[in-house]
Amino acid sequence: MTTDGRTRRRADTRQRLFEAAVELIAEQGFSATTVDDIALRAGVAKGTVYYNFKSKTDLFEELLRHGIGLLTDDFRAAVKGLPPREAVAALIRSQLEYIRRYRAFAQLLLSEMWRTNREWQQTLVLLREQAIGVIAETVRAGVDSGDLPADLDVRVASSALFGVGLVVAVDWLVFTPERPLEDVEESLLAIVRRVGTTT
Amino acid sequence: MTTDGRTRRRADTRQRLFEAAVELIAEQGFSATTVDDIALRAGVAKGTVYYNFKSKTDLFEELLRHGIGLLTDDFRAAVKGLPPREAVAALIRSQLEYIRRYRAFAQLLLSEMWRTNREWQQTLVLLREQAIGVIAETVRAGVDSGDLPADLDVRVASSALFGVGLVVAVDWLVFTPERPLEDVEESLLAIVRRVGTTT
Amino acid sequence: MTTDGRTRRRADTRQRLFEAAVELIAEQGFSATTVDDIALRAGVAKGTVYYNFKSKTDLFEELLRHGIGLLTDDFRAAVKGLPPREAVAALIRSQLEYIRRYRAFAQLLLSEMWRTNREWQQTLVLLREQAIGVIAETVRAGVDSGDLPADLDVRVASSALFGVGLVVAVDWLVFTPERPLEDVEESLLAIVRRVGTTT
Amino acid sequence: MTTDGRTRRRADTRQRLFEAAVELIAEQGFSATTVDDIALRAGVAKGTVYYNFKSKTDLFEELLRHGIGLLTDDFRAAVKGLPPREAVAALIRSQLEYIRRYRAFAQLLLSEMWRTNREWQQTLVLLREQAIGVIAETVRAGVDSGDLPADLDVRVASSALFGVGLVVAVDWLVFTPERPLEDVEESLLAIVRRVGTTT
DNA sequence: CATGAATGAGGATTCATTCAT
DNA sequence: AATGAATGAATCCTCATTCAT
Numbered sequence: 001m002t003t004d005g006r007t008r009r010r011a012d013t014r015q016r017l018f019e020a021a022v023e024l025i026a027e028q029g030f031s032a033t034t035v036d037d038i039a040l041r042a043g044v045a046k047g048t049v050y051y052n053f054k055s056k057t058d059l060f061e062e063l064l065r066h067g068i069g070l071l072t073d074d075f076r077a078a079v080k081g082l083p084p085r086e087a088v089a090a091l092i093r094s095q096l097e098y099i100r101r102y103r104a105f106a107q108l109l110l111s112e113m114w115r116t117n118r119e120w121q122q123t124l125v126l127l128r129e130q131a132i133g134v135i136a137e138t139v140r141a142g143v144d145s146g147d148l149p150a151d152l153d154v155r156v157a158s159s160a161l162f163g164v165g166l167v168v169a170v171d172w173l174v175f176t177p178e179r180p181l182e183d184v185e186e187s188l189l190a191i192v193r194r195v196g197t198t199t
Numbered sequence: 200m201t202t203d204g205r206t207r208r209r210a211d212t213r214q215r216l217f218e219a220a221v222e223l224i225a226e227q228g229f230s231a232t233t234v235d236d237i238a239l240r241a242g243v244a245k246g247t248v249y250y251n252f253k254s255k256t257d258l259f260e261e262l263l264r265h266g267i268g269l270l271t272d273d274f275r276a277a278v279k280g281l282p283p284r285e286a287v288a289a290l291i292r293s294q295l296e297y298i299r300r301y302r303a304f305a306q307l308l309l310s311e312m313w314r315t316n317r318e319w320q321q322t323l324v325l326l327r328e329q330a331i332g333v334i335a336e337t338v339r340a341g342v343d344s345g346d347l348p349a350d351l352d353v354r355v356a357s358s359a360l361f362g363v364g365l366v367v368a369v370d371w372l373v374f375t376p377e378r379p380l381e382d383v384e385e386s387l388l389a390i391v392r393r394v395g396t397t398t
Numbered sequence: 399m400t401t402d403g404r405t406r407r408r409a410d411t412r413q414r415l416f417e418a419a420v421e422l423i424a425e426q427g428f429s430a431t432t433v434d435d436i437a438l439r440a441g442v443a444k445g446t447v448y449y450n451f452k453s454k455t456d457l458f459e460e461l462l463r464h465g466i467g468l469l470t471d472d473f474r475a476a477v478k479g480l481p482p483r484e485a486v487a488a489l490i491r492s493q494l495e496y497i498r499r500y501r502a503f504a505q506l507l508l509s510e511m512w513r514t515n516r517e518w519q520q521t522l523v524l525l526r527e528q529a530i531g532v533i534a535e536t537v538r539a540g541v542d543s544g545d546l547p548a549d550l551d552v553r554v555a556s557s558a559l560f561g562v563g564l565v566v567a568v569d570w571l572v573f574t575p576e577r578p579l580e581d582v583e584e585s586l587l588a589i590v591r592r593v594g595t596t597t
Numbered sequence: 598m599t600t601d602g603r604t605r606r607r608a609d610t611r612q613r614l615f616e617a618a619v620e621l622i623a624e625q626g627f628s629a630t631t632v633d634d635i636a637l638r639a640g641v642a643k644g645t646v647y648y649n650f651k652s653k654t655d656l657f658e659e660l661l662r663h664g665i666g667l668l669t670d671d672f673r674a675a676v677k678g679l680p681p682r683e684a685v686a687a688l689i690r691s692q693l694e695y696i697r698r699y700r701a702f703a704q705l706l707l708s709e710m711w712r713t714n715r716e717w718q719q720t721l722v723l724l725r726e727q728a729i730g731v732i733a734e735t736v737r738a739g740v741d742s743g744d745l746p747a748d749l750d751v752r753v754a755s756s757a758l759f760g761v762g763l764v765v766a767v768d769w770l771v772f773t774p775e776r777p778l779e780d781v782e783e784s785l786l787a788i789v790r791r792v793g794t795t796t
Numbered sequence: 797c798a799t800g801a802a803t804g805a806g807g808a809t810t811c812a813t814t815c816a817t
Numbered sequence: 818a819a820t821g822a823a824t825g826a827a828t829c830c831t832c833a834t835t836c837a838t
Contacts, residue, residue, distance in 0.1 A: 005817070010822065027316040031230030034807060045824045050809065052822090111310045114369045117226035156375055160386065163370045167362040170313045176355055187359065191390045209797070233832060244799045246836090255833065408818070425714040429628030432811060443820045445815090454812065509708045512767045515624040554773055558784070561768045565760040568711045574753055585757065589788045602838070607801065631828065642803045647830065649801090
């Protein structure tokens with residue numbers, strides 16, 4: 001049908017724009033990436049970017065929403081039905097796999113997450129809450145079940161877990177991509193176990 | 200003497216420009232920060248920026264050099280004469296204190312360190328080597344002395360240590376600045392010890 | 399019949415587009431009014447504008463033709479069979495009523511009539527001639543019949559009459575719409591009588 | 598002195614930009630006039646426009662302020678110390694001379710004054726008040742002195758006087774510039790006297 | 797040593813127009 | 818008869834850089 005055809009065409013275009021934008025912004029940052037670059041890499045005319053998004057900033061915010069949405073979904077799927085101890089390991093694995101798959105998006109997050117005073121800061125903080133929320137639920141379950149120490153600050157620990165996972169994974173992919181994922185996973189697990197028992 | 204007066208005045212101006220630039224770039228990123236912004240915050244005329252630096256990029260590179268130079272100096276001072284085990288702890292403490300003091304610079308590093316394709320990438324990688332080099336020397340000494348496991352990948356471990364310290368400290372200062380430094384230090388030490396014994 | 403249905407539908411659409419365009423152009427001017435705006439206010443898709451008119455300029459020119467055509471018709475109907483003196487009064491009344499009814503179109507005329515260098519200037523000057531022509535015929539009849547002074551410059555007087563009627567009426571509708579039409583009519587008549595006797 | 602030199606240079610540039618902008622906007626309207634056009638005609642680089650004005654709209658608003666300021670000054674100078682009857686005549690003469698001298702600005706006013714919904718509408722209405730205010734003072738003095746009928750609506754009469762003067766003068770300059778100013782002045786005076794005695 | 801007016805290349809955004817459905 | 822996704826030229830605006838003072 002006409003409507004479907006049009007809808008699909010438009011959705012395709014948006015997807016292409018997302019992909020082009022993620023890569024470029026990961027490499028160069030938001031401001032250094034031009035709308036021309038994005039359109040060129042997506043293979044559409046510049047005007048098409050504006051037909052599909054209100055502005056460059058809008059495109060970026062939707063991108064953040066989309067990317068963190070996927071990560072949050074992965075997190076939820078990973079912990080589903082697992083006992084606390086295994087759930088934490090599953091989250092780490094899930095995060096690593098996500099970052100390996102969407103490396104550009106992860107780089108971009110790493111660059112923007114601890115900035116302040118950017119237009120999309122509010123959006124980003126909210127999205128961060130969302131992703132860290134899933135980790136926090138898992139950690140809390142661990143605390144409740146006695147698998148993790150009762151005095152653990154759930155918020156702080158979840159935030160740190162997220163951040164450490166992000167740097168370690170990105171550092172891996174950027175500087176020593178030949179290391180196997182399992183190796184990195186092992187290091188991260190060691191960190192978590194340790195943190196769990198001391199803080 | 201006149202020359203001295205001028206030299207001092209100029210050094211002052213440069214310092215003011217450094218400080219203004221660091222803060223702004225930490226908040227908004229390099230591209231989003233304008234030379235006008237920098238001059239305004241430093242309280243000088245725009246032309247003065249160009250009287251003191253060849254270009255905006257040049258200012259930024261000198262900034263990186265200056266900032267990482269200080270950090271490297273701190274690292275060296277911290278480990279001086281210490282046995283391996285204590286030296287690692289001293290590095291962590293030193294990094295935390297540095298970041299608490301030059302928080303904006305740390306945010307800026309966190310944002311730029313894992314980017315690719317930026318003009319100053321080469322400079323930054325070199326500077327990173329410099330700082331991580333000090334950590335690596337210490338870790339290697341630990342391996343040699345048997346305080347750290349013989350199969351530890353020194354390069355990887357040092358890089359991770361640097362990255363984890365950076366992200367944990369910045370996350371701390373941005374999201375839970377009320378936590379005492381000792382608390383954060385404790386968490387980082389736990390991580391390091393654990394990593395040391397497993398990887 | 400199908401054809402009739404289509405024709406009527408099309409005529410409807412054109413009328414809706416005219417109305418939307420007149421209002422918007424009166425408010426903001428031709429250049430500041432976008433085809434998107436027009437389509438939106440008319441409640442049709444953008445493509446529909448181009449299905450019905452060759453271009454934005456074409457729509458505007460047809461609009462001018464249509465609007466001034468109506469005015470000229472009103473003028474002709476108003477003076478039909480009247481003696482010169484009453485005919486001038488009838489023209490004024492007619493112009494006022496027209497402007498009250500098509501206020502947006504009048505504003506638009508006021509804005510465009512004394513411009514130069516616009517694409518449709520030629521069209522507009524022609525249309526202006528047409529409307530002023532009717533006034534001029536009436537004035538000339540008055541001169542011929544001795545009701546108006548023999549040395550009156552018919553062209554100049556008619557042009558001024560038209561212009562003064564336009565500003566006074568629009569000023570009335572924009573700034574003091576509560577004034578009754580008769581009041582405004584009275585002022586205009588006073589002007590005309592006077593001008594008639596002096597120029 | 599340096600500061601003076603700079604200040605003067607800048608003021609010169611602004612003046613050149615004003616002159617270029619007035620002419621172009623009078624011919625084509627605000628939206629149809631590009632900043633490139635303005636810069637080109639003023640003989641400066643495009644960036645200079647933005648160094649001197651916040652935006653194209655800002656330039657236009659300052660232009661309106663400047664132009665109507667001059668007119669208001671002329672009005673005040675014209676009526677200074679004159680008895681009511683002569684003062685009105687002086688105002689008309691003053692307005693005509695102003696329009697002859699700044700014809701482009703007058704055309705521009707005629708085009709924008711009765712629009713609605715433009716960004717600078719508020720500014721323009723205020724400026725209009727300012728100019729009409731001087732006329733109103735004079736008219737009121739005439740009413741008070743008995744030179745003008747007691748039941749005259751001062752606001753309405755002043756507004757109409759201003760509008761009629763504007764349209765008659767512009768019509769004159771656009772369509773019959775060979776007519777001598779005195780001729781036009783005579784017509785306007787006739788109008789005013791008549792209006793004065795009837796409304 | 798410092799200034800700030802001016803520049804122009806470059807980047808974000810708009811919008812009339814086209815065209816496949 | 819109508820639609821709306823896509824286009825790209827035109828436009829507004831920004832900003833690093835220069836230079837005369």
